[in-house]
Amino acid sequence: MFGDFDFKIIVESLPFLWEGMQTTFLLTVVAIIGGIILGTLLALSRLSGFKPLAFIAGSYVNFFRSMPLILVIFWFYFLVPLVLGRPVGGFYSVLVAFVLFEAAYYCEIIRAGVQSVRPDQIYAGQALGLRYSQNMRYIVLPQAFRNMIPILLTQAIILFQDTSLVYVVGIKDFLVSADLVANRENRVLELFVTVAIVYFVLCLAGSLFVRRLQRSYAL
Amino acid sequence: MIDISKVSKWYGEFQVLDQCSTRIAKGEVVVVCGPSGSGKSTLIKCVNGLELFQRGEITVDGTSVGAKGTNLPVLRSKIGMVFQNFELFPHISVIDNIKLAQIKVLGRDEGEAAENGLGLLRRVGLDEQAYKYPAQLSGGQQQRVAIARALAMDPIAMLFDEPTSALDPEMINEVLDVMVELASDGMTMMVVTHEMGFARKVADRVVFMDEGRIEEDCTKDEFFGAPRGERAQSFLSKILQH
Ligand SMILES: Nc1ncnc2c1ncn2[C@@H]1O[C@H](COP(=O)(O)OP(=O)(O)O)[C@@H](O)[C@H]1O
Ligand SMILES: [Mg+2]
Numbered sequence: 001m002f003g004d005f006d007f008k009i010i011v012e013s014l015p016f017l018w019e020g021m022q023t024t025f026l027l028t029v030v031a032i033i034g035g036i037i038l039g040t041l042l043a044l045s046r047l048s049g050f051k052p053l054a055f056i057a058g059s060y061v062n063f064f065r066s067m068p069l070i071l072v073i074f075w076f077y078f079l080v081p082l083v084l085g086r087p088v089g090g091f092y093s094v095l096v097a098f099v100l101f102e103a104a105y106y107c108e109i110i111r112a113g114v115q116s117v118r119p120d121q122i123y124a125g126q127a128l129g130l131r132y133s134q135n136m137r138y139i140v141l142p143q144a145f146r147n148m149i150p151i152l153l154t155q156a157i158i159l160f161q162d163t164s165l166v167y168v169v170g171i172k173d174f175l176v177s178a179d180l181v182a183n184r185e186n187r188v189l190e191l192f193v194t195v196a197i198v199y200f201v202l203c204l205a206g207s208l209f210v211r212r213l214q215r216s217y218a219l
Numbered sequence: 220m221i222d223i224s225k226v227s228k229w230y231g232e233f234q235v236l237d238q239c240s241t242r243i244a245k246g247e248v249v250v251v252c253g254p255s256g257s258g259k260s261t262l263i264k265c266v267n268g269l270e271l272f273q274r275g276e277i278t279v280d281g282t283s284v285g286a287k288g289t290n291l292p293v294l295r296s297k298i299g300m301v302f303q304n305f306e307l308f309p310h311i312s313v314i315d316n317i318k319l320a321q322i323k324v325l326g327r328d329e330g331e332a333a334e335n336g337l338g339l340l341r342r343v344g345l346d347e348q349a350y351k352y353p354a355q356l357s358g359g360q361q362q363r364v365a366i367a368r369a370l371a372m373d374p375i376a377m378l379f380d381e382p383t384s385a386l387d388p389e390m391i392n393e394v395l396d397v398m399v400e401l402a403s404d405g406m407t408m409m410v411v412t413h414e415m416g417f418a419r420k421v422a423d424r425v426v427f428m429d430e431g432r433i434e435e436d437c438t439k440d441e442f443f444g445a446p447r448g449e450r451a452q453s454f455l456s457k458i459l460q461h
Binding site for chain 1: 264267269292293295296297298299300302304306307308309310311319320323324325368369372
């Protein structure tokens with residue numbers, strides 16, 4: 001079975017796979033940034049003393065956390081064009097789905113991060129005359145994010161893997177590109193071994209980086 | 220300057236402050252002592268509105284802390300506070316700790332805030348540490364920075380909540396020295412501490428708290444000399460044994 005393992009086909013398809021990988025990276029990066037921004041807003045809403053806002057944010061989080069990602073991807077693929085009244089292309093629909101979905105998880109991470117800041121730090125900011133928003137921005141959130149770096153990176157690694165689910169709506173990410181080549185060239189083994197190795201190496205590198213960070217900063 | 224009148228506070232069913240009253244005149248130094256859990260931290264935090272209270276009134280420089288219309292951030296910016304565990308902001312440098320509220324709250328510009336900050340650091344003997352991070356300093360140094368940070372706001376009064384109880388013994392004096400100097404400069408001070416040496420040296424009055432009540436409120440000489448309540452006596456004898 002491994003006797004005719006064709007390395008040439010891997011090398012030849014690299015440029016094509018790289019295009020797919022760019023889509024995967026783009027999805028991951030946008031979902032992380034968008035998810036963190038929206039997640040921060042959700043976390044601040046949940047933590048605010050304003051009950052209706054806290055309730056809405058809480059419901060949002062619970063809703064998305066009880067939905068399988070794959071279902072959310074499907075929905076948005078059909079829903080976003082309907083809402084906007086025009087076709088937007090699967091990629092943008094999926095992007096929206098990922099940002100909204102990830103935000104629910106980032107919200108909970110950030111909420112825990114904010115609560116990890118010692119109450120006396122918050123008192124200290126208040127005692128200097130900082131308003132609530134200033135205290136959040138200059139004192140609490142910077143410390144919260146620093147405490148959260150390892151878990152944020154871990155979440156990013158999971159997200160990077162989860163983006164492969166976009167194959168269900170035919171977005172040409174890294175995995176789908178490999179699948180196309182595999183079928184066209186009838187080289188399933190070569191391509192899927194390559195895919196596995198690439199995912200494994202990237203995620204392992206990410207995990208090792210997180211662990212080093214944790215050790216050197218005692219996070 | 221600080222007028223505390225019949226303040227009561229509950230955490231649910233539990234009454235943490237019971238009809239507490241005392242006044243601190245301008246330039247006066249009042250030491251607050253009492254057993255752990257007697258409500259000292261809670262009372263001092265009520266003075267600048269970090270804790271809310273249900274009954275009574277506190278006014279600072281004529282402004283009622285508990286009143287609805289009071290702009291608490293503005294009031295707090297005029298009252299310096301020093302905490303047991305320093306509470307320097309760990310993610311920014313020493314000088315940035317001192318500049319932050321000057322810029323964001325008082326609207327001073329960078330240069331002015333830095334100059335003022337460096338001057339205060341010199342005053343507490345730490346101008347060479349300005350660009351270090353809090354974690355690089357000893358406890359005593361951190362607490363002196365915290366005092367400088369509070370002074371940078373040009374406060375009309377200073378609150379201290381056990382400023383030396385988290386320090387190694389050899390660092391206590393460097394902090395107390397700064398506080399003594401501050402007192403002799405005429406700063407109005409409310410100081411929760413068990414450092415009776417400090418109380419003897421600079422306090423005008425001593426307040427003794429027990430179970431949420433102010434049990435003694437007298438001049439330093441009365442407190443250390445004349446007969447007084449049983450609780451205060453046994454507390455004092457325990458403290459002075461150390
Ligand atoms: N957030 C809180 N909720 C409930 N009880 C509290 C809270 N903070 C303080 N207490 C209680 O109030 C009492 C007084 O606390 P504190 O003011 O910190 O005392 P002290 O500073 O004199 O040691 C203690 O019994 C403490 O357990
Ligand atoms: Mg206390």
